[in-house]
Amino acid sequence: MHLLRSYFKTGERDCTGYSPKRYRVQSIAFTLLFTVLITSCEKKPEVPQGPLQIYFTADVNGRLEPCGCFTGQYGGLTRIDTWLDYRDPTAASLRLDVGDALKGTADYDLIHYEHLAKGFQHLNYQALNVGAREASLSLAELKEIAAKTGAPLISANLVDDQTGTPVLPPYRMVESQNRKVAVIGLVDPASVTNTLGEGLAVQAMETSLTNLLSKIATEHSPDLTILLAFTDEAKLRSLAQQFYELDIILGGDVPQPSQELIIENESVILFTTNEARAVGDLKFELTGRQITKPAFDIHLMQETIPQSPAILALSKSYRDLVRTTKLDIDDPASADNEAIIPGGGFGHSYVGSESCAACHPKATAAWKKSRHAHAFSTLTKSSTDADPNCIVCHTVGFGEVSGYRREFGADKLTNVGCESCHGPGSEHVTQRALGDPTKVTFQFRPLGASDCTKCHHGEFSRPFKWDEFWPLIQHGKEAAMP
Ligand code: HEC
Ligand code: HEC
Ligand code: HEC
Ligand code: HEC
The missing domain is CATH 3.60.21.10 (Metallo-dependent phosphatases)
Known part of the structure; x- marks a missing residue:
């Protein structure tokens, strides 16, 4: 594509530079004259x-x-x-x-x-x-x-x-x-x-x-x-x-x-x-x-x-530095309560996927087979496990008061756990334990695709399709037990 400007960006010309004033030159003759002027008053050989x-x-x-x-x-x-x-x-x-x-x-x-x-x-x-x-x-x-x-x-x-x-x-x-x-x-x-x-x-x-x-x-x-x-x-x-x-x-x-x-x-x-x-x-x-x-x-x-x-070295140097630096997000009092995870509400806190296993053995077995249960080791392998930019989607509740904190290392609330999707489970667990063993007082809300795309979006995921992704991690109703 060609762009031919029908003007030159100069008023008076003095061989040292152009004034910024621009006149439209409609006539070809004038343009030619201008070209001659440029050539004739050039002082030094062209670089x-x-x-x-x-x-x-x-x-x-x-x-x-x-x-x-x-x-x-x-x-x-x-x-x-x-x-x-x-x-x-x-x-x-x-x-x-x-x-x-x-x-x-x-x-x-x-x-x-x-x-x-x-x-x-x-x-x-x-x-x-x-x-x-x-x-x-x-x-x-x-x-x-x-x-x-x-x-x-x-x-x-x-x-x-x-x-x-x-x-x-x-x-x-x-x-x-x-x-x-x-x-x-x-x-x-x-x-x-x-x-x-x-x-x-x-x-x-x-x-x-x-x-x-x-x-x-x-x-x-x-x-x-x-x-x-x-x-x-x-x-x-x-x-x-x-x-x-x-x-x-x-x-x-x-x-x-x-x-x-x-x-x-x-x-x-x-x-x-x-x-x-x-x-x-x-x-x-x-x-x-x-x-x-x-x-x-x-x-x-x-x-x-x-x-x-x-550039990879710069990225590594960032990760090394951020690992040893005390960050605001490490202090739960200043933690951001706007969670990436749904559900909960005031007073609910994260208890960890292990707390669900006894009553939901099949769901737990299905989860263990999925990559969600190994999401944290993905980060440790690349030494990104202390980078807030990564752990936010590869742990449970990071950034919330009771959620994952960097000081936990690999000890608890790692991986995409049950509560990463269902929400903080403390109420569900205790109220169930106090009353009728087959009923829960606090029920989690039903989930759908929009709960997945909080993490599965943009560069962070293959294009998300419920019908393709859900079957890979599917789990559901079972006789919840002791
Ligand atoms: C908290 C963030 C988060 C949420 C919410 C989330 N995922 Fe994931 N998902 C991940 C991460 C991280 C991985 C990759 C784990 C790894 O390999 O390190 C992943 C991997 C997967 C995989 C590949 C796993 C496999 O075993 O092949 C599927 C399928 C998947 N997610 C489906 C879902 C579906 C369906 C939902 C919603 C019901 C969902 N995810 C919600 C973070 C999330
Ligand atoms: C917005 C949420 C989100 C953030 C932030 C995020 N991830 Fe992920 N990550 C995912 C999801 C979702 C998957 C699964 C993608 C899929 O299966 O298509 C994944 C998968 C991965 C995988 C591939 C695992 C495998 O074995 O296939 C690696 C590696 C990874 N993430 C590293 C990182 C690193 C490093 C960072 C920080 C720089 C990071 N992630 C930040 C959501 C996230
Ligand atoms: C002490 C046993 C027990 C524990 C521990 C437990 N649950 Fe449940 N859960 C139940 C019972 C009972 C039901 C109701 C069963 C039904 O209706 O099928 C239930 C139902 C659910 C449901 C369906 C929606 C609802 O709330 O009714 C989800 C999702 C669920 N539990 C997730 C979890 C998660 C996540 C954890 C761990 C944080 C967990 N449960 C821990 C016993 C338990
Ligand atoms: C990646 C997100 C995700 C993770 C991780 C996950 N679930 Fe689910 N779970 C769902 C979705 C989506 C459904 C189906 C929709 C619904 O019932 O809300 C579901 C359904 C359930 C149900 C049946 C609910 C019903 O009413 O039929 C139970 C029980 C359950 N999950 C327990 C667990 C337990 C226990 C874990 C951990 C071992 C777990 N889930 C991990 C997303 C997840």
Whole structure:
């Protein structure tokens, strides 16, 4: 696909750079004259300027390494590293992240992000934009992370709510193919309405851009201006309409990656998402300030791509550190009661699958044969058994007051137990024991497919189908006994 711009982005030209003012040149004659001008006032011999190449990601969502919960196409920085090395061994391309690389705001998420930031640096990323998730950290946390990791974080509209000053550098000047490239970062205020971190405020994207673009033009006269905007497609288009200076706009707050190259007011618009499973790819030529021959692709990080040892090592270093660090979630008083498991209610607690065995021998036998009963050893094998990101679905009630805690090790409430699905069993067990041996006072509620997809979803499972999955773990009514 070809994009031929019918204008050039300059007013007065002085051989040292272009003013950012853009005039539409309708006449071919004028364009020819312009070309002659370029050639005639060139001062130094031309430096070789090959085509430019951008690789970009969004919504990495903490996927330094994918979980490996099933075999299929599942990305991770581990695979992106290998893939980029293969595509671009000299790292000549621009590598940019549009935001939402962070997974969450828990203490272990921050420890993880430090490793992720090192991962991006290893991958030679030149700019990491702040997305909605990064903007949900507090001002202090963001500043600390930026200082600690030295990661090239940018945001032009995230400001200190007291002083109104930017929290991070608003943009970065980078070089590619001997071109001066300005990379600006923005996050949509609408993406962070209820989640904005303590001490932070977000300015309207347009306000920040208006102020910044003229400053960048005067100070740097860039050959190319790229906007990383964590927002949706409609707003990406609207920014293109309002700001002619933006040559390329890359977005990230979208339900799926671009299906096609979008040209809006002569800006190239692309976006991606998908938890480090998709890498955006834009290649083009730059003649003066004119983008020509843009070619775009979205590459899926298939599982056949080997995982890079360097990034796997970072992932391991995270796991080692998180194992020995005291986390908020280790303290039941501060535990999050919003359980992944249904049922229960106030006062019910987890008693462990062993407590069910005597009265439900057949169900127990069926369960023991299933992989659910071995889900914890899956984690110990890969030393992920102290990673909150993993144990949440491979144990019973993790994160709830009476649920699994890391200090239990492999002692109790491990695996996907009876109560992972049926809910905390203390009431069912005691009330049954106190009264009529054939009746229970507290009854568990009936379960269905939605109780399975709490764990069996996305990259964590093969596509879930009740009719295929349930028969593999089926168990049911039996004469409950002593
Ligand atoms: C959202 C819930 C969830 C989380 C979080 C999760 N898993 Fe899993 N895991 C599953 C489910 C469900 C399966 C079974 C998938 C299937 O059978 O298709 C599984 C299966 C696995 C398997 C494959 C077991 C086998 O023998 O086939 C591995 C390995 C695994 N998980 C490791 C991890 C690691 C490591 C993490 C943390 C990085 C993690 N899981 C986080 C739900 C989860
Ligand atoms: C608490 C999280 C969780 C819930 C809820 C859950 N699963 Fe799983 N399931 C897992 C994990 C983890 C594994 C993989 C265990 C392993 O191999 O380490 C798994 C594996 C499986 C497997 C492969 C097991 C085998 O023996 O082949 C099936 C089938 C399955 N689950 C069905 C279900 C069904 C049906 C439900 C709902 C009734 C359900 N699961 C609910 C976490 C869960
Ligand atoms: C002391 C015996 C006993 C123990 C221990 C026990 N149950 Fe039950 N359970 C029963 C009886 C009796 C019933 C009712 C039997 C029936 O209606 O088929 C029952 C019914 C159930 C039912 C059907 C729904 C309901 O509540 O009626 C489920 C699910 C269940 N038990 C799960 C569990 C789980 C999970 C555990 C372990 C946490 C457990 N049971 C421990 C005796 C027991
Ligand atoms: C992966 C989720 C899961 C696990 C683990 C699991 N169950 Fe179930 N169980 C179900 C589902 C789904 C049903 C069928 C739907 C229903 O009756 O709620 C069921 C049904 C039952 C029933 C019959 C309920 C009835 O009314 O007919 C009993 C009893 C029972 N389970 C006990 C157990 C015991 C004991 C364990 C542990 C040894 C266990 N279950 C582990 C999901 C699970």
